[in-house]
Structure formats: C-alpha cells, structure tokens
Amino acid sequence: MIEAEFIASLIAASMRAGTPLLFATLGEIIAERSGVLNLGLEGVMVTGAMTGFYVSLITGNPWLGILAGGIAGLLLALIHAFFTVSLKVDQAVTGLMLVLLGLGLTGFLGRDLVGKVATYLQPLNVPFLSTVPYLSEILKHDPLVYVGIFLVPLLWFLMNKTRYGMELFAVGENPEAADTMGIHVDKIRFLAVLIGGFLAGIGGAHLSLAYAKVWTDGLTAGRGWICLALVIFSGWMPQRAIFGAYLFGGLDVLSFKLQAIGFGVSYHFMRMIPYVFTILVLLFSVIKEKEKFGAPSALGKPYIREQKF
Amino acid sequence: MQIKIERRLETPKIIYVIIPIASIVASLLFVGILLLAIGVNPFEAYGVMLTRAFGTKFGLTELFVKAAPIILTGLAVSIPLRAGLWNIGAEGQLYMGAFAASWVALYFSPPSAVLPLMVIFGLLAGMAWASVPGILKAKFDLNEIISTLLLNYVAIYWVEYLVYGPMRGKEVYNFPYSDLFPDYAILPRFLGTRFHVGVIASFIIALVIYILLKKTSYGFAIKVVGSNPKAAEFAGTSREKMIISAMLIGGAIAGFAGMMEVSGLHLRLRAAVSPGYGYTGIPVALLARGNPVFVIAAAFLFGLLYVGGSAMQTTFGIPVAIVDVFQALVVLFIIGGDFFTRYRISIGGDRND
Amino acid sequence: MGESMEPMGASMGAMESMEANRDTILEMKDIVKVFPGVVANDGVNFSVKRGEIHGLLGENGAGKTTLMSVLYGLYKPDNGEIFFEGKRVEFNSPGDAIKAGIGMVHQHFMLVSKMTALNNILLGYRTPKDPMMDYEWARSRIEELSKMYGIEVNLDEKIINMSVGEQQRVEILKALFRDVKLLILDEPTSVLTPAETERLFKALKRMSAEGLTVIFITHKLREALEVTDRITVLRKGKDVGTLITKNTNERELARLMVGREVEVSIEKKKSAAKEVLLRLENVYAKNDRGLLALKGINLSIRRGEILGLAGVSGNGQKELEEVIVGTRKVEKGRLIFNGKDITGLGVRKRIALGISCIPEDRIETGMAPSLSVEENLILRDFPNFSKNGFMDFGQIEAHAERLIEEFGIKTPSPKVEARTLSGGNIQRLIIARELSRNPLLLIASQPTRGLDVAGIEYVRKRLVTFSEEGKAVLLISEDLEEIMQLSDRIAVIYEGEIKGVLEREEADPEKIGILMSGGELEET
Numbered sequence A: 001m002i003e004a005e006f007i008a009s010l011i012a013a014s015m016r017a018g019t020p021l022l023f024a025t026l027g028e029i030i031a032e033r034s035g036v037l038n039l040g041l042e043g044v045m046v047t048g049a050m051t052g053f054y055v056s057l058i059t060g061n062p063w064l065g066i067l068a069g070g071i072a073g074l075l076l077a078l079i080h081a082f083f084t085v086s087l088k089v090d091q092a093v094t095g096l097m098l099v100l101l102g103l104g105l106t107g108f109l110g111r112d113l114v115g116k117v118a119t120y121l122q123p124l125n126v127p128f129l130s131t132v133p134y135l136s137e138i139l140k141h142d143p144l145v146y147v148g149i150f151l152v153p154l155l156w157f158l159m160n161k162t163r164y165g166m167e168l169f170a171v172g173e174n175p176e177a178a179d180t181m182g183i184h185v186d187k188i189r190f191l192a193v194l195i196g197g198f199l200a201g202i203g204g205a206h207l208s209l210a211y212a213k214v215w216t217d218g219l220t221a222g223r224g225w226i227c228l229a230l231v232i233f234s235g236w237m238p239q240r241a242i243f244g245a246y247l248f249g250g251l252d253v254l255s256f257k258l259q260a261i262g263f264g265v266s267y268h269f270m271r272m273i274p275y276v277f278t279i280l281v282l283l284f285s286v287i288k289e290k291e292k293f294g295a296p297s298a299l300g301k302p303y304i305r306e307q308k309f
Numbered sequence B: 001m002q003i004k005i006e007r008r009l010e011t012p013k014i015i016y017v018i019i020p021i022a023s024i025v026a027s028l029l030f031v032g033i034l035l036l037a038i039g040v041n042p043f044e045a046y047g048v049m050l051t052r053a054f055g056t057k058f059g060l061t062e063l064f065v066k067a068a069p070i071i072l073t074g075l076a077v078s079i080p081l082r083a084g085l086w087n088i089g090a091e092g093q094l095y096m097g098a099f100a101a102s103w104v105a106l107y108f109s110p111p112s113a114v115l116p117l118m119v120i121f122g123l124l125a126g127m128a129w130a131s132v133p134g135i136l137k138a139k140f141d142l143n144e145i146i147s148t149l150l151l152n153y154v155a156i157y158w159v160e161y162l163v164y165g166p167m168r169g170k171e172v173y174n175f176p177y178s179d180l181f182p183d184y185a186i187l188p189r190f191l192g193t194r195f196h197v198g199v200i201a202s203f204i205i206a207l208v209i210y211i212l213l214k215k216t217s218y219g220f221a222i223k224v225v226g227s228n229p230k231a232a233e234f235a236g237t238s239r240e241k242m243i244i245s246a247m248l249i250g251g252a253i254a255g256f257a258g259m260m261e262v263s264g265l266h267l268r269l270r271a272a273v274s275p276g277y278g279y280t281g282i283p284v285a286l287l288a289r290g291n292p293v294f295v296i297a298a299a300f301l302f303g304l305l306y307v308g309g310s311a312m313q314t315t316f317g318i319p320v321a322i323v324d325v326f327q328a329l330v331v332l333f334i335i336g337g338d339f340f341t342r343y344r345i346s347i348g349g350d351r352n353d
Numbered sequence C: 001m002g003e004s005m006e007p008m009g010a011s012m013g014a015m016e017s018m019e020a021n022r023d024t025i026l027e028m029k030d031i032v033k034v035f036p037g038v039v040a041n042d043g044v045n046f047s048v049k050r051g052e053i054h055g056l057l058g059e060n061g062a063g064k065t066t067l068m069s070v071l072y073g074l075y076k077p078d079n080g081e082i083f084f085e086g087k088r089v090e091f092n093s094p095g096d097a098i099k100a101g102i103g104m105v106h107q108h109f110m111l112v113s114k115m116t117a118l119n120n121i122l123l124g125y126r127t128p129k130d131p132m133m134d135y136e137w138a139r140s141r142i143e144e145l146s147k148m149y150g151i152e153v154n155l156d157e158k159i160i161n162m163s164v165g166e167q168q169r170v171e172i173l174k175a176l177f178r179d180v181k182l183l184i185l186d187e188p189t190s191v192l193t194p195a196e197t198e199r200l201f202k203a204l205k206r207m208s209a210e211g212l213t214v215i216f217i218t219h220k221l222r223e224a225l226e227v228t229d230r231i232t233v234l235r236k237g238k239d240v241g242t243l244i245t246k247n248t249n250e251r252e253l254a255r256l257m258v259g260r261e262v263e264v265s266i267e268k269k270k271s272a273a274k275e276v277l278l279r280l281e282n283v284y285a286k287n288d289r290g291l292l293a294l295k296g297i298n299l300s301i302r303r304g305e306i307l308g309l310a311g312v313s314g315n316g317q318k319e320l321e322e323v324i325v326g327t328r329k330v331e332k333g334r335l336i337f338n339g340k341d342i343t344g345l346g347v348r349k350r351i352a353l354g355i356s357c358i359p360e361d362r363i364e365t366g367m368a369p370s371l372s373v374e375e376n377l378i379l380r381d382f383p384n385f386s387k388n389g390f391m392d393f394g395q396i397e398a399h400a401e402r403l404i405e406e407f408g409i410k411t412p413s414p415k416v417e418a419r420t421l422s423g424g425n426i427q428r429l430i431i432a433r434e435l436s437r438n439p440l441l442l443i444a445s446q447p448t449r450g451l452d453v454a455g456i457e458y459v460r461k462r463l464v465t466f467s468e469e470g471k472a473v474l475l476i477s478e479d480l481e482e483i484m485q486l487s488d489r490i491a492v493i494y495e496g497e498i499k500g501v502l503e504r505e506e507a508d509p510e511k512i513g514i515l516m517s518g519g520e521l522e523e524t
Helices: A001-034 A041-059 A061-084 A091-109 A143-161 A164-172 A175-180 A185-211 A223-233 A238-258 A267-270 A273-286 B014-037 B042-055 B058-082 B090-107 B111-141 B144-164 B198-213 B217-227 B229-234 B239-266 B277-288 B292-316 B322-342 C007-011 C017-021 C064-071 C094-100 C118-122 C136-151 C164-179 C195-209 C221-227 C250-258 C317-325 C349-353 C364-367 C393-407 C421-437 C453-468 C480-486 C509-516
Strands: B002-007 B343-348 C024-035 C037-051 C053-057 C079-084 C088-089 C101-103 C180-186 C213-218 C231-236 C239-245 C276-288 C292-302 C306-310 C332-337 C354-356 C440-443 C472-476 C489-494 C497-503
Touching: A001 A041, A001 A061, A001 A143, A001 A164, A001 A185, A001 A223, A001 A238, A001 C213, A041 A061, A041 A185, A041 A223, A041 C094, A061 A091, A061 A185, A061 B322, A091 B002, A091 B277, A091 B322, A143 A164, A143 A238, A164 A175, A164 C118, A175 A185, A185 A223, A223 A238, A223 A273, A223 B144, A238 A273, A267 A273, A267 B144, A273 B111, A273 B144, B002 C007, B014 B042, B014 B322, B014 C118, B042 B058, B042 B292, B058 B090, B058 B198, B058 B217, B058 B239, B058 B277, B058 B292, B090 B111, B090 B229, B090 B239, B090 B277, B111 B239, B144 B198, B144 C180, B198 B217, B198 B239, B198 B292, B198 C306, B217 B229, B217 B239, B217 C094, B229 C364, B239 B277, B239 C118, B277 B343, B277 C164, B292 B322, B292 C017, B292 C393, B322 C064, B322 C221, B322 C497, C017 C364, C024 C064, C037 C053, C037 C064, C037 C213, C037 C231, C053 C221, C053 C250, C053 C306, C064 C079, C064 C213, C094 C101, C101 C164, C101 C509, C118 C136, C118 C421, C136 C195, C164 C180, C195 C213, C213 C221, C213 C509, C231 C250, C239 C250, C239 C349, C292 C317, C292 C332, C292 C472, C292 C497, C306 C453, C306 C480, C306 C509, C317 C349, C317 C354, C317 C440, C317 C472, C332 C480, C349 C354, C349 C393, C364 C421, C393 C421, C421 C453, C440 C453, C453 C472, C472 C480, C489 C509, C497 C509
Parallel strands: C037 C239, C053 C213, C053 C231, C101 C180, C180 C213, C306 C472, C306 C489, C354 C440, C440 C472
Antiparallel strands: B002 B343, C024 C037, C024 C079, C079 C088, C231 C239, C276 C292, C276 C332, C489 C497
C-alpha cells in the first residue's frame, strides 16, 4: 500500500510542481506562435515569483500576489515587446538580457524577503472528492492548478477554432502574408508577448506562493529554460504542453520523494537530472520532428514592412 | 502626423561613439534610481566603487584578476558568435575546467607535471562540455542557446555534488570546499598580491584569438558561416565543422578560465567558482562586436563593476545582483540605440496641409 | 494634368464609344515614392476604367510593383493622391485597401504554406459567426465564386502540397472572396506553364466580363498585347504613356519601355557538337523536405554549347543545380565530369576542377551580405588567397580591383558591405567571381531574373561568349524566350525527370510547353 500512496503523492506533487512550468510554457507558446522568441522566460518567471511573494507578504492576500506576479511578468515582457517588435532588435539578445535583468532586479530588491513567510495559496477543498481515497490526494490542489488545467483546452480552442488563432498562426508563419490581408502584425505580436509574460509571471508567482512557499535568490533555478525546451517538446501545441509540464514537475519532486523513502543517492547528484533529461527530451523532439513542421516559420525574425534593400 | 522608419544607407560615424557612452550613462542613472529606492546615495556608492578599484593597490590588482576571467568568457562567447552561435554555456564550461584542473591538482603527480596537466585538462574539459551542444547543433539543429544553458546547471550541480561529496576536503568543517591545492598546483603570483600569471595569459589568448579571427583563412571561413551559412556551404566550407570547431575553441578558453580561477585565486575547488563570469561574457561579446581587442576593454568595464559591486556590498550592504542589472541595462540601451544606426526616423506633418 | 494623361485614349474616344462610357474607377495622381537612394515612383499618373483589363508594363525596376503597393496600402506615398470610385482615399494598410474593394495577387504569393487553402482564403476575414470560423458559410460562397469564374481549387489541401498554378488560384479566390472591384495581378504568368497561362487569361476575361476591373502587371510585351484592353507603360519610375492595346504593337511598346530602339536578339551561332563535358547518369536526389526531387536524371552537357533547362520552378531545377555544385547529396547515380567520376567530391574540389555556378538564389546562397565586396569576390576561392593559413590581403585587394573594373561592378569601394549593392551589381559580382577562376562549366540559374534590359543583354552576351570559348553552360531558366534565344539544345524538366531534349531547330514554345506540363511529344 505504501507504493500506491507514494505514487498518489508523487502525481499530486508533480501537478503542483508542474503548474508553474505549465503557465510559463503556455505563455511562451503564444508568444512563439506569433513569431517572437522570448528567451527571457527565466527572468520573467523569477520576477513574477518575487513580486508575487512580496505583494502577498505585505497585503496578506495571495491572490493579489498572483495578480501582481502576472503584472510584473507583463512589464518585463513589455520591454521585450518594445525592443523586438517595435524596434526590431535581435530577439535572442533582448531575451538574454531580460534574464540578467530579472535575476539582477530580484536579487537586488528581494534581499529582504529571504526567509520571510508570506500568505500562501491554500488547497481547494472539493466537497465530494475529499472522501475518495487516493483521488482526494491526487486532486487536492490550490485553485491555480485547476486554472492551469482549464487554460489548456481554452487555448487549444482559441488557437484552433477562432479567427484569433488563425491570425496568430499566420503572423508567426508568414507575417508578410498576414500583413497583406490587413492583419496588424506588430499589434498581434506585441499582444502575444505581453500575454506570454503575464502567464509566465503567474507561473513564477505560483512557484513562490504555492509550490516552494519561500523566496530565495534565483528561485526559478532554470525553470524558464526548461519551459523553452518544453515549448519545442510540445510542438507549439497547448494540449501537449501539459504533459511536458507535469512530467518535469514530477522530475523536480522525484529527488525529494526518493530521499523521503530512503533512496540512497545524493541530493546534489539528483538535482542534475532534470537538466540532463531536458536536453535528452529536446534531442528526441528535434530528431522526431526532423521537418520541424511545428516550429513557426518566422520565429525569431523581425518583420519590417518597408524592407526594400 | 506620420512617423516613418527608414533604413539608413550611411550611418554617421559619431553615432558609434555616442551610443555606448550614452548607454553607460543612462544605465548608471537607472541603477542610481534603484539605489535611491533602497535608501543609498548613488553618488556615494559610485564614489566607493571608483576609489576601491583605482584608489588602492589591492583594488587595482582585483580589477585585473576579475577582468581576466571575463576576457576569457567574453572570448568564449565571441568566437561562436562570429559563426552565428550563442554560447550561453561559458559558465558551465568554466566550472568543468575548474573541476578537471582541481582533480589533477589534488590527485596527480609528479608535482612538476601537475600545472601543465591542469592547463591541459582544464582546456579539454571545457572543450568536452562545449562539444555536446556544438555537435547537437551541427547534426540535429538543436537550439544551442537552450542546450548550453541547461548544461551550465548540470556543471554547477556537478561541482556542488563533488564538494559536498567525493571531493570534500578533510579540514573544511561544513563548507562546500575541497582541500587546498598543494603549492605546486598554484599559479605564480606577483609582488605579494593576488595578481597571478593567468592574467597575463588571458591577454595573450585575446591577442592570439584576434589574429586567428582577423588574419587567417579559418577566421574568414567562420565569418562566412556567421554571415550566411548557405553561402558557406556553397563555398565548400562545412557549416558543421565550423560550428563544432568554434564551440570547441570557445569551450577550451572558458575551461582555461575555470582552471585559472581555482589555481590562481581560490586555490581549491569550491561550490562557487565564479559569480557568473560566464554570463558576463555575453554582454562583453556584444559590446565588443566580435573583436577580441575590444573584448579586453569591455572586460575591464565589467571587471570594474564586480570590484565596485563587492565594495558596495561591504560598505552599504547592496546585493551584488546590482551588477547583473547594470549589465543588462547597458546592453539593452546599446541595442536599442543600435536601432538608430540602422534606421532613421522622420516625423512629418500631414501631407495635405 | 490629369486630363492630358492619356492622349491616345482621348483621341480614340469616338471610335471606342463603349470604352468611353465606362467610368474611371481608379485615378492615381502624381505619385512619388522614394526609398533611400532610389526614386521608385517619380510623379506617376495612372488611371483605370471600370471593367477593363489594364496592363501595367515596364522593365524590372521601373516602379510597377511599387506603384501598386502604394495603391494597396503597403507603402505610403511621399506625394500624390489616389481616387478610387470617385472618392479620395488614403490607405494606411492593406486592410484599408481590401475594405475599399481592392485586391492584390503578389508576385511572391502571400500564402501561409502550412494552412489549408480554405484558411488562407479566410485569413483576416470576419465570417458571420466571428470570432468563430464559419467554414460552411465560407465554403458555399467560395464554390459559387469558383463556378462563376472557372477557378477551381481543393479547399482542404495545404498550400505546401499545391502546384504553383493552384496556389495562384487560391490567391485570386482570396481576393474575389472579399468582393473586390479591382484586382491587381503582379507578374502572374512568370511561374506558369503556357497551358496554365491560357487558363488564367480565360479567367481574367471572365472577370472583366462580369464587371471586375483587373490591373495586370507584366514585363512581357506579348502577354500584355494578348490579354489587356489598355496598357500603361512605366519607365524609370515615370509613366511614359497609356495606349489602347488594339492600336499598338510590340515594337512601340518596347520602345516606350526601354526608351530607345531595342535590339532584342543576340547573335548566337549554333555550336558544333563537341565531346561531353558533364554527364549525369541516373541521378536521384532528395529535396529539403526529404522527398525525392530528382528521379533518375540522365543528361549530357557538351563543350561549346549552352544547354537550356526549361521547366516550371519547383520541378527539381534547384536540386539539380545543387547536385552539380556539390551541396546536395546524390542518393543514387553518378556524375562524370571531364571523364572523371565526381559523385563523391566536395564543393571545393569541384570548384578546382572547373565547375562554376550562378545560383538561383543570389542573395540567399550566392553571397555573404554582411561581408565586403572584395571578400565576396573571393568567397568561393579564399583558400587560394591565403599562405600558410594566413589571408593575403594585398592579393585580395588587387583581385577585387581587377574584377570591379573588368565586370563594371558599381560600388563606392571594394570595402563596403555587399548587401548595399543593387540587384544588378550583385549579379555582376557573382558572375565576376564565378568566371574569374576560368572554369570549364558554368551553371547559370535564372541569371537575368530581376535585371533591366541593359543588364539582361550584358549577362546573355557573357554566357554566349563563354560558350564560344569551348566551354559549357547549363542555363536554367523559367523564361522560355531566354531559353529559346540562347540554347543550342533544350532539356525540359518535370517532377524531377527530364521529359525530353530538343535540338534548337526542332524546339518551339508549344512543344516545350507540352513537356513542361508533363505531356509527351508524339513521335514523328
């Protein structure tokens, strides 16, 4: 029975740990679908994490914290959007600087938050489910976990069944074609980057307010980068992103869980595993999709209309 | 009103001088505001930064020993960048170099062979670490930014694992340190300061790379690949070979930086080998625009920041993270300004009045 | 000013009473559009009548596409006014133009290749159930339009799997779906087989009969004469006359277009057959998507000849070029060059053996845009310009100066970035580099595309002289006229196979057209 319990708790923990990744990955899928690569995800997430933690700490309201985290992410994404969409600057450079900026700002402004205890998101008590064994364990989460799950079909629907999705797709595939059909390329890209930043910020805030429940310097520990890999793994499709996010959430908690049941491998050694695994997954995705049908064709390329020479 | 954005045919030379200076000034202003926000007088803080770096012999040698690894990581980013590749993994390559050198230092003999072997192993370890993303990029077109970065975490946790586990020293209490290196594994220092021979080596490496990139046919081929990989294939230059070799050279240099840090400064392996020099290599390479001589200049600017940053930390308790903020801002301002070198914005009135 | 624009039209008014009764749907007055360093439109006046097919004729670089892009809201004019259906209009984006009833089919199709035809047609359109996609409603409307104009496409097919002709039909439907009153077609025939061109012209005439106005941009005199009602000629950014098609001829149009009498033909003597220089034996190769693009090519190129390779683009020409250059792997088969099997040799060894190439994609493959002119001039020869691994800059400079002089490359200095050169000068740069090493074989892929008449003449003469020196040219071109004019023999490629090789005397456009669309010639 210990095994069943262990698995149930592992699944539950994977979902919790995977939720920050899910939010950020979904956000990045939207941005990349529009043709803008935001390599600054790590910086955006960590800024969301710190801001969310701070706001929850001073207001005592974790929901305000989550919202603030999203807004902080959006503001950082605004820098990215302005540089890459409006000024047509190299997306890689801006994204990388966003990482430095996010890590630097949070390290600087968050120094007094280390070790503090904020008000965290509480798990939702679903009346009926709580009586079912195992399932109650698996499904006992804070509301954001469910919001994340709900976002997946919502985004799938918007991206595949509506004009918004078509336009987003077209802008990321062939911005010139979209432009000639009267679609405002820059407006859509700008918006997509902002939405992406908002979701990544919420992901970060979930990390500090529901999963890790602390603020430490560099709390995200590379999760932003893992999400960038997850976007590729998911083939830019929301419905696949959730599997990737939960899988990596599971890897994240596995080392703790294994230690808890007395598995004899060093904690420090286990910490390397998610990163190695990410590279392997990435390699697998790239080899499998050799034609790279999934990647938006105009990803990373600025669009300038009067490009005569 | 209409705003028009046009590509410039010619860029006034003065813009290339104004933009970097204006960017640095703007970043100082911005950081100054942040300092004010946490109740520190920015003028005082900048004053401390400058007097520390230039006012004392210790500060000045610190400037050199901090600029040296940044020169190397700047080169480690620059060389692949010239071939169109982002090596975000200099930090990890540096850690692997540090690990390999420490391993040699602690367990190899005879003493006379140890230092040379440390150099060789440091170079090879950095190379090996960079070869993975290089090969994956060349063979499978796997995004090198993500792979080099993820490998940083692996390398850092690997070193952490070692100093908490198998390589932990006997007399270090609870610190994540290895034992001190024996004397024969330590780089010679000068005049009783921390100025070690590795600093001079860094300058020499920068010059060698300058010649390699600017004067040789290998440098030319790298430039062609970076400018247009398809044209390179058309010219019979193998894109794959150039990508892998550029990564290997970059990795080797970063690995040497790791060896230099443990053998010249820390004198042991420890969890924190570098405060992020590998990442600093990115803005350095961007500022230097691929020119190794400019890398030296940019490295000193950021070296100054590190020296000043730690001075500000000890004096005012300002987190060193402010250095990251400054780096990011400088680059953002410069690339934002770059827009004006490529485009001209003209604002005109309505055509019909 | 506006009235005196069409002297011919005015004087013919009495005879062409029907024409005169048609109202003016579009009037562009004094349009100026300046790009950095180039005046693309220099005070152009242009007017179109409702229901006519109006040809916009001019050589490459005359400003036709710019003028239409201004009309379509893609570029903002620096000066001038546009009247559409009697109202003064100012389009800030193509969206505005579409709303007003103007559609444009661009030369490079503006289609999202991973989307289906249906989604492409609906792109940016608000269906009644917006923001949902009302596919049923759209389908029935499109089917109606298809029937009305005889334009059929498979709506559920992705663009990437369509032929160029079919893609063009999607583009036209895209415009018709938006109820355009004016449809602009930019060089629509350049990618079509003769049969597809016929089909397109029929559709255009039907549109015109239904009251739709069509602007047909072209640089081909014959087509302009065949399908239009009136023709406006642009030269160097200026309008130089509007003519009624019936009352003009090729000679007059050519003179207006170029500004002088043009000697269209180039002296090309039929070469005496010599020994084979390059032989392709049963060559198979894949394209970038991993599909078989060359399916057993057998082809011989002899010394002293120009072998023309005709075909609609995308039938394996690019892959063939790359297989000979050495940048594409041969799956099966052999290449014999000058008696030697070169199948396994790398690009550099083939360059050394004497294989040169003007690639189809000049900017994408032919040069490194951020490198200087002099560096681009040694791009494929740089190992020869270095000693012990170090570049010999003196020799590079001397080489550049010699070639710039000899080939008349207009550049402010050998040190400027190659991307700043004009298209014609980039072409000269590449030709200079490829001929300077004194090769035996020159592959010339679309060598005159995008050049003006002077440039075209220059390139064609170079190719002819080169072949007359006893060397061989493989001329890959979509321009049938060019192929007919220059080639000693003409091979036709279709879906990766050589459908036939014709001697110059036995070839005519009809025969080539049949082969180009996959047909067989009857044995005689």
